[in-house]
Amino acid sequence: MSNIFPMDAKFWSSLIADPWTIMVNLLDILIVSWLIYRFIKTLAGTKIMSLVQGILLFLFLRFVTELIGFPTLTWLMNQILTYSVIALVVIFAPEIRSGLERFGRAPNVLIQQNVASDEEQMIAAFVKAVAYMSPRKIGALISVEQTQTLQEYVATGIPLNAEITHQLLINIFIPNTPLHDGAVIVRGKEIVSACSYLPLSESTRISKEFGTRHRAAIGLSELSDAFTIIVSEETGDISVAHLGEFYHDLSLEGFEKLLRKTFIRETAPSKVGFWSRLGGGRHV
Known part of the structure; x- marks a missing residue:
């Protein structure tokens, strides 16, 4: 002793x-x-x-x-x-x-007013872009980097380093344009890349109704804490993959609440188990 x-x-x-x-x-x-x-x-x-x-x-x-x-x-x-x-x-x-x-960048985080303003602008851009793309069945895949870096996936795409706006997001995903295929990756208050390739999930439990965009979003959620938004090209459904949770067929209001819960810590729709969501059930 x-x-x-x-x-x-x-x-x-x-x-x-x-x-x-x-x-x-x-x-x-x-x-x-x-x-x-x-x-x-x-x-x-x-x-x-x-x-x-x-x-x-x-x-x-x-x-x-x-x-x-x-x-x-x-x-x-x-x-x-x-x-x-x-x-x-x-x-x-x-x-x-x-x-x-x-x-x-930690000292800048102390300025809460500016941070909140950036987050509000980002959320507004996502909501307006999805509100335009969803009824028109314009497919989209947007990943927001959080604590874990997405640099290896950024490197597979085309660098943009542009301010987040709903007009730019819509233009990127318009069909038959050079950047519409692949994912947009957001870091901080910028779109850092477009046409990036995300890892596809190898799970056999994912419903066949989900296409490549959904598999890519789920695959990224298995490897990182990124917040990934999907708009289905076939149905226009809004989905989110984040931290082992898969939210499918969200309403626009539910989508905005989920964004605020994640980035501004407000109330969001109740979570649904990851694997149960893969079966194709609806969550409004």
């Missing part, structure tokens, strides 16, 4: 006698706990979480091998850990870059 807690009674008594030290230590613990919580919440429900679980399992096994006393196996695991740090930096370079960019 002395190896685990080498501090003597004099240390603990001095710690208790110093309220400032106690407050600093508690603040330190709270900050670390919040960072861990945000990290887990960001990765929850994505394939990256499986990788994190694998790393934690590997660290646990390494601890067990060292505790039992397997020197060769412990040495081998230490080598893997040493070089895996470099590998992870290379693999997750886009996510790291995106995170640092968001951190650099």
Whole structure:
């Protein structure tokens, strides 16, 4: 026990006698706990979480091998850990870059009035664009990047870096135009790319009534926390895929409520299970 807690009674008594030290230590613990919580919440429900679980399992096994006393196996695991740090930096370079960019923009987030204004403009643009496209059965696929970067999908499309307006969104998806095929990706208050390709879901449980756009939206929701809007070219139905939830055949009012709930934290329609939505049931 002395190896685990080498501090003597004099240390603990001095710690208790110093309220400032106690407050600093508690603040330190709270900050670390919040960072861990945000990290887990960001990765929850994505394939990256499986990788994190694998790393934690590997660290646990390494601890067990060292505790039992397997020197060769412990040495081998230490080598893997040493070089895996470099590998992870290379693999997750886009996510790291995106995170640092968001951190650099953090002071702007404190200006709540401007942020709310940008979100209101984005929601208004989406609602007006969908209100025009849905009755005319103009197919559309729009993904809004959130905490996890979509840079690898942005790179497959044509860069725009244009302000979000409903006129631009409508023009992009007009049939037989150069950019109508593929997805529009939104980052912040800009349309960063059009004609981008999203990963198709490989699930066999998706109803056949859903086409390529729906499979792409569901596939992206399986890999990230992006908010993806779909307008069906066959029926004009409005759908949304987000965080393992698939909302199908939304009314325009329900669609706007869902946007506000996601981006402005207002009330939205009740959630419907992801897999149950894939069966083709309606949600109004």
